[in-house]
Amino acid sequence: MRITGWHNLWLILFTVSRGVAQQSELAYTALPLQNLNEFRPVGSNWKLVSDVFYDVNKTGGGQTKSGGGILVNDPSGKSKEHLFTKLEHGDLDLELDFMMEKGSNSGVYLQGRYEVQLFDSWGVKEPKSSDCGAIYQRWDDSRPEGRKGYEGHPPAQNVSRAPGLWQHLKISFRAPRFNQKGEKIANARFVNVVLNGVPVQQTIEVTGPTRSAAFQDEKPTGPLMIQGDHGPVAIRTIRYKAYSLESVTLSKLRLSAYDGTVKSLDEIHSRTPKLEQAIDGLAHQTPGSKDNFAGKISGTLHIPSPGEYLFNLNLRWILPNVNTAIPNGAGELKIDGKKIIEVSNKTDGVASSKLTLQTGDYPVEITYFKSFGKRSMPSNDILLAVEGPGVQYTTLTSVVEADAPVSQITVLAKEEPVMQRGFINHHGRKHTHTISVGEPDHINYTVDLQKGEFLQIWRGDFLETTPMWRGRGESQLSVPLGSLVELSGKPSLAFLTDQNTVWPDSNATYDNLGYDVDAAGRPVFKYALGTAQVRESFASTDEGRKLLHSFTVTSAPQDIWCRVAEGHAISQLPNGLYAINDKQYFIELPKNGKPIIRTTATNTKELLLPIKSTSGASAVTYSIIW
Template sequence: MLLVSGSILGIYSDHLFPDVISFYLPMIRFQWFLFLFLMPGLPVSAQSSEVPSSVLNLQSFNEFTPTGRNWKLAGDVFYDLNKAGKGSLKPGTGILVNDLSGKSNGHIITKMEHGDIELDLDFMMDKGSNAGVYLQGRYEIQLFDSWGVKNPTSADCGAIYERWDDSRPEGRKGYEGHAPAQNVSKAPGLWQHLTVVFRAPRFNPAGTKIQNARFEKVMLNGVTIHENIDVTGPTRAAAFQDEQPTGPLMIQGDHGPVAIRNIRYKAYGTEPATLTNLKLSAYEGKFKSPADLSSMTPRREMAIDVLAHLAPGNKDNFGGKITGLLHLPKSGQYLISLNFAWIPAETNPANPNGAGELTIGGKTIGVDGRNGGTASAIVNLEAGDHPVVLTYYKNFGLWYARSNDITLAVEGPGVAYTALAAPVRVEDPVGAITLQTEGEPIMQRGFVNHRGRKHTHTISVGEPGAANYTVDLQKGELLQIWRGGFLETTPMWYGRGETQLSVPLGSVIELSGKPSLAVMTDQHSAWPDSNATYNNLGYDVDPAGRPVFKYTLGSVNVRESFEPEDGGRKLAHRFIVTSTGQAPGEIWCRVAEGRDITELPNGLYAINDKQYFIELPTNQKPVIRSTARNTKELLLPVKGKDNGGVVTYSIVW
């Protein structure tokens, strides 16, 4: 029996009291009409370029010291989701695999030695398996099959593993381990991504350690799980028990099967890039371009020690020219990034509130203000000092972009990403406003960014098993799934709600964002980007508190629902389709789209290079076909009496 009917307003929270909604609804509608009118297209700033990483070549073992025969190279690897030790390899290179089927179980160690480093790699776990990545061969990030673990410990995937001291009392021999902030581990047999920003220990000229090693940031599957964690010494089972300025990368080989690929890194030195001798020439008035300042006399000139418009006077109608000296420790390609805080990503391109440009090394990096306040470029620069000129203006203020700070950042050979001469600000004391599931599903409506575009009529559903998802109610599209925490709603509810975005707290998989059902002439018809006959009828809420979405496609009635399975490890997706008349074609369900779709030996379908799995009911055979976009689609027919039927499948990740 269905108990509650939900209307679709798209931008309001299901948690607001009805009397509050009814009182404020006219004002809310007007404010959002005005906001959307002023922000046509809602553009998003383009992503910046990147300084290329060094790549650890996995076409041979030349990058490693001699090791045991348990380490092999493969072109592909399969680990069974349900059965440990049933993996298989395909010939080839590019994937480093620990195969413990023989007698050898040695670790593998790189010839490359590092100090400060940013490390990226993909890994895949066998069911129940255990391994580890050791920075400098001494400090371990744990790799483990932690799929579905509710309360992770320092032994789970992504943990900074514990140190060990046999002289300590029983039960306390292990110490200083750090569990991940949340468990966002994927299923065995899926590729996962690890990013580690590591600062090596520091030593004085006499060789005495003066600063501990530090994990500045660890990210698992796109989610930050550690920040600024000091490690006082080597963790358990390290290759070396001393501490040094540099050491090799080591992958543990004596615990369980693991596959590694795409090992990339940026190694950094200890000499920083600096920006000094800063001088500000300040102007006041309205401007059309940074070039306008060149013919004007400044109102005042002053020395400054941080990068911001610090001149007294008008804070919304000003211009400035800052000169300074950039010191770089090494020659090479540098990524220079520029951002003006008063120009947000979402701005009116017909009336930008500012612009600016930076000149360095004979190259100009410009921000025209029509597409946000950010720009970047890669510039070849020699070691030493380089004059810089930064010119900018601001014509009016925005209530949600009040700061007049400027960010100029540099990254390059031996230099980690560094914000130069950045001002230190006391942050607004507001904490994050979050929604977490506690024993029952929770629903939240709001705006969601999906593939660079803002969707304004969405509902996100959080499940106690951490299998969360977002549906676009306006178009009937499944946008994303994620594992881990539910939502941060600070951008919706703090102050005036700047962007109105609800932001997933876990590890997100963005789906294609197209209709799940369509009426087609036959299975060879192109899948539509949208359904012209889609008519949203709202949603009911079932006794468990989950929404059941209702809509029509012409004469076809649809009830669509989701339900977690296996403790949240899987998400079942179900359609009940009935027809009130003869549909003008066949009804199909588009289960998945990806660069590739592969049927695995265990009957699952791997999507997007093993990003996630699709599990179909027994004996259900899909259609897998190519698209004009050079992708693959997995389709299921909706079969039944009078063009109706039921379709069910599960997403596994």
């Protein structure tokens, strides 16, 4: 067992986190799944349903409910056909949800040629190119035995969820390029593959179609294909952005630099510039201080086709979690003389706006200032990005800076459980008295010791702690490296007058008593709720497929309740498990457990278990499966 973090965590001063501004984007195009009109004629193995159930514990026995919204493949009969879209795509951003049956195998083929593997890889310790999230291998029968498969790319880590749970796949694909003679001049490339929120592939080039592709040639476009001859799979929420080869450009950049201290954008507009010069990128490219400057950058924006465009402006020296009463700068973007974006400390230095434009060239002006510097603040670079009809999200004329290399600071649980004390961001709020625990079989969780709240679970690698230690540790956070499930964060135990009493946001009588470390190196949390004494523990079981959550309560003056789960939906499945949040994760209760599912005032659902008061110790245990 290892413990890392601060010994005097409670004495560290902190700033409560404000929500970090999110990058905006244009809407995706969704494939409606109420009929099969968006697909080529399909085999009888594909059908539309409104719900699907795959048993996490066994192969076969899948159940569906009539309706629409979900595509299900059942290759158990004679038909085992692949599913092709009528859409023919080149460059593509694709998102979809999928669900695997236990032991099942399928795949998503971009242009019907290049496969991202779908597979039941739940619990696999060392993923291969056949596991979920992999770029599947190419195949050549003429190669020597054992080397016929080649160029396969395993996922960077295994973050696959259990069979019967919905998983999310996001792919950014760049199609192969051809010259006017039809000769290939650039290979297809997977820019990113993100599985369950975690990047598992980045900048992977494929020299040709992968194994079992529908087409062995290569072309600028092709249909999206979902494999139908290997195993049961369910697909929903298919959406995409298709791109042309046209691009937005920003050229003829000129900088007007201003001298002296600037406190507002209005001051800049009334001053005469000290220096005017041509520049080659969006940055304050002048000699002098990097901690105090102001400027205007003008240029020409070329729009290739008419439509709605989204612009994002980011002044990188303005960081989140800083004091808004002491502004470190501001900026604005004007296009064709109209101000469309203004950024400041109040927006965390990031803002977005949409604008409808016709094909042509437009004057652009970015005005900005910086008041002071911090050790971890990028000095002078500006990010302006655009997205539009047929135009992929593009950063315009950014400056490549040779920053001093900083290695990622990670904490991994390799041979024994590891505990990390520190700060965690949970639902946009910084929790300062937390402990995160990582298990060697890649199952992890976080508890708030100050309030006795169970905050989150994740599957995959443990923590990145770079923001805690790099520079002055500006954000102070430790960041989960795997696929995260954020829980509601309220107390797990509470005394209720009856089963209809509202669950408290906090326990006024909660008293943290620290924790012991058991023989396996896992913490056992101790606290009091009034006169009741509680010991709470977690353990990875079934080779990392389940997280066991246990409570032992003594000296309770009355029955106590355990809040097992909360979500927008909770339902019991045919196998006895409880599905939380439309099959985001499962809860397995003890056989003698008699839970209550109730609706809250905010129309969410709660799953409660009573813990009966006895003269001795009372206990309750349940498992989380994801």
